[in-house]
Amino acid sequence: MAAMTEPxxxxxxxxxxxxxxxxxxxxxxxxxxxxxxxxxxSGVELWDELxxxxxxxxxxxxLGVRFGVDPELVAAxxxxxxxxxxxxxxxxxxxx
Amino acid sequence: MTTSNGLVATAxxxxxxxxxxxxxxxxxxxxxxxxxxxxASWRRLMSSVCGxxxxxxxxxxxGSGSLPATQQQLxxxxxxxxxxxxxxxxxxxxxxxxxxxxxxxxxxAKVLKGSATAHLDYPxxxxxxxxxxDLLVRAGDIDEAVKVLTGLGQRRxxxxxxxxxxxxxxxxxxFTAPTGHEFDLHRTFVMGPYGLRLRLDDLWxxxxxxxxxxxxxxxxxxECRFLHSCYHAALGDRPPRLVPQRDIAQIxxxxxxxxxxxxxxxxxxxxxxxxxxxxxxxxESLRISDITALSTWAKRYVPRPRAEKDLAxxxxxxxxxxxxxxxxxxxxxxxxxxxxxxxxxxxxxxxxFGTTSGKDRWRRALQAAAHRAPWTDVSR
Numbered sequence: 001m002a003a004m005t006e007p008x009x010x011x012x013x014x015x016x017x018x019x020x021x022x023x024x025x026x027x028x029x030x031x032x033x034x035x036x037x038x039x040x041x042s043g044v045e046l047w048d049e050l051x052x053x054x055x056x057x058x059x060x061x062x063l064g065v066r067f068g069v070d071p072e073l074v075a076a077x078x079x080x081x082x083x084x085x086x087x088x089x090x091x092x093x094x095x096x
Numbered sequence: 097m098t099t100s101n102g103l104v105a106t107a108x109x110x111x112x113x114x115x116x117x118x119x120x121x122x123x124x125x126x127x128x129x130x131x132x133x134x135x136a137s138w139r140r141l142m143s144s145v146c147g148x149x150x151x152x153x154x155x156x157x158x159g160s161g162s163l164p165a166t167q168q169q170l171x172x173x174x175x176x177x178x179x180x181x182x183x184x185x186x187x188x189x190x191x192x193x194x195x196x197x198x199x200x201x202x203x204x205a206k207v208l209k210g211s212a213t214a215h216l217d218y219p220x221x222x223x224x225x226x227x228x229x230d231l232l233v234r235a236g237d238i239d240e241a242v243k244v245l246t247g248l249g250q251r252r253x254x255x256x257x258x259x260x261x262x263x264x265x266x267x268x269x270x271f272t273a274p275t276g277h278e279f280d281l282h283r284t285f286v287m288g289p290y291g292l293r294l295r296l297d298d299l300w301x302x303x304x305x306x307x308x309x310x311x312x313x314x315x316x317x318x319e320c321r322f323l324h325s326c327y328h329a330a331l332g333d334r335p336p337r338l339v340p341q342r343d344i345a346q347i348x349x350x351x352x353x354x355x356x357x358x359x360x361x362x363x364x365x366x367x368x369x370x371x372x373x374x375x376x377x378x379x380e381s382l383r384i385s386d387i388t389a390l391s392t393w394a395k396r397y398v399p400r401p402r403a404e405k406d407l408a409x410x411x412x413x414x415x416x417x418x419x420x421x422x423x424x425x426x427x428x429x430x431x432x433x434x435x436x437x438x439x440x441x442x443x444x445x446x447x448x449f450g451t452t453s454g455k456d457r458w459r460r461a462l463q464a465a466a467h468r469a470p471w472t473d474v475s476r
Contacts, residue, residue: 014310015307015309015310016309016310017309018185018188018189018308018309019185020181020184020185020221020222021220021222022155022174022177022178022181022222023155023159023174023177023178024174025178027178027181027182027185029185029186029189030189030309031188031189031192031193031309032189036182036185
């Protein structure tokens with residue numbers, strides 16, 4: 001019997017974020033907080049892929065092709081970033 | 097003393113700044129250097145671009161290669177834009193706070209210019225920067241809106257001369273928030289005759305919104321946004337600032353306008369001279385070669401003498417004063433009762449009205465108004 005694939009959570013930008021692109025950076029802010037969060041390099045690439053609910057694997061595959069990197073390596077890089085963004089309420093995780 | 101080299105340098109900076117303002121407009125005749133600017137020229141350009149709040153379009157021009165630059169220049173422009181963008185996000189946060197408070201008080205508000213134009217009329221809102229927040233409220237709500245902003249700790253720059261002046265005659269009120277940011281509350285677009293002739297109900301006729309942090313925020317519909325940009329460009333700062341000119345071009349060349357509605361509103365508000373001046377100045381300043389029905393009309397438009405006088409109170413060096421606008425406003429008011437109330441407010445402002453300079457402006461306005469016959473209808 002084939003092993004069942006565990007469903008993965010899906011991620012997308014929080015709609016409550018104010019943000020702007022500035023050169024190679026993206027600046028994020030929640031209206032009721034003073035903190036400004038700056039994304040650059042891979043953070044910007046990640047943010048650009050979070051327009052709709054996507055899994056880590058889906059994002060990793062897109063970025064892996066774009067940069068010629070093994071998607072598994074990309075996934076390992078973006079998981080902690082997503083966790084950090086979620087902790088700051090900047091992204092929303094849809095349960096699996 | 098400015099040397100001829102200095103004049104040439106200034107002219108060159110002005111030309112480059114206009115090219116920055118026009119960057120990305122199809123059909124705009126922009127001129128760019130072939131090599132990166134020397135240090136002195138770069139400093140002048142940065143100062144000019146920052147003064148005009150065009151750093152968003154500057155980084156676009158640099159990024160596209162239109163404006164050659166050294167790495168140091170690229171980094172500097174990028175850093176300046178980044179700082180401005182951080183400021184814009186702070187402003188939008190504060191705007192949402194104010195809008196929530198107004199809504200809780202039952203006051204409907206629309207965002208004018210700034211954030212609304214950035215999100216609705218530019219492909220990337222980071223291209224369109226702003227340094228304050230302008231909010232439009234209905235005339236009947238302005239007193240409540242003033243209370244709300246005051247309750248938030250915002251400091252009004254000068255109080256109305258008498259109760260009811262804001263609601264009946266004023267352009268609005270300017271506030272400074274505890275953060276130091278400026279909030280402009282508007283009843284109409286401008287003070288003076290063109291502000292008074294505007295039919296305020298038209299600004300609320302068609303609903304329009306943009307999304308800010310997940311919320312639907314009120315804005316003017318596109319025709320009114322275009323007309324407001326015209327008022328801003330034609331009747332605002334002297335010389336006209338480049339951002340409202342870019343807004344005019346951005347909207348007009350997007351082919352989204354209902355030109356028949358623009359025409360109807362323009363005539364209803366007696367704003368043809370304003371729109372003609374704004375579009376003509378924009379087309380000349382940004383050197384736009386594309387011909388549209390409105391740019392053709394604007395170029396051919398000749399204002400009547402009365403309209404020229406009204407424009408003069410906004411644009412002439414010797415005519416553009418608070419007193420001159422007040423006199424012209426008097427003529428724009430319908431009926432003797434309105435004019436009497438206006439003059440009464442000027443003549444007998446309430447105790448505690450304004451700063452010394454504010455009182456002086458009103459005294460001069462009253463003296464100027466008293467020299468004309470306020471009780472006869474003025475033909476237009």
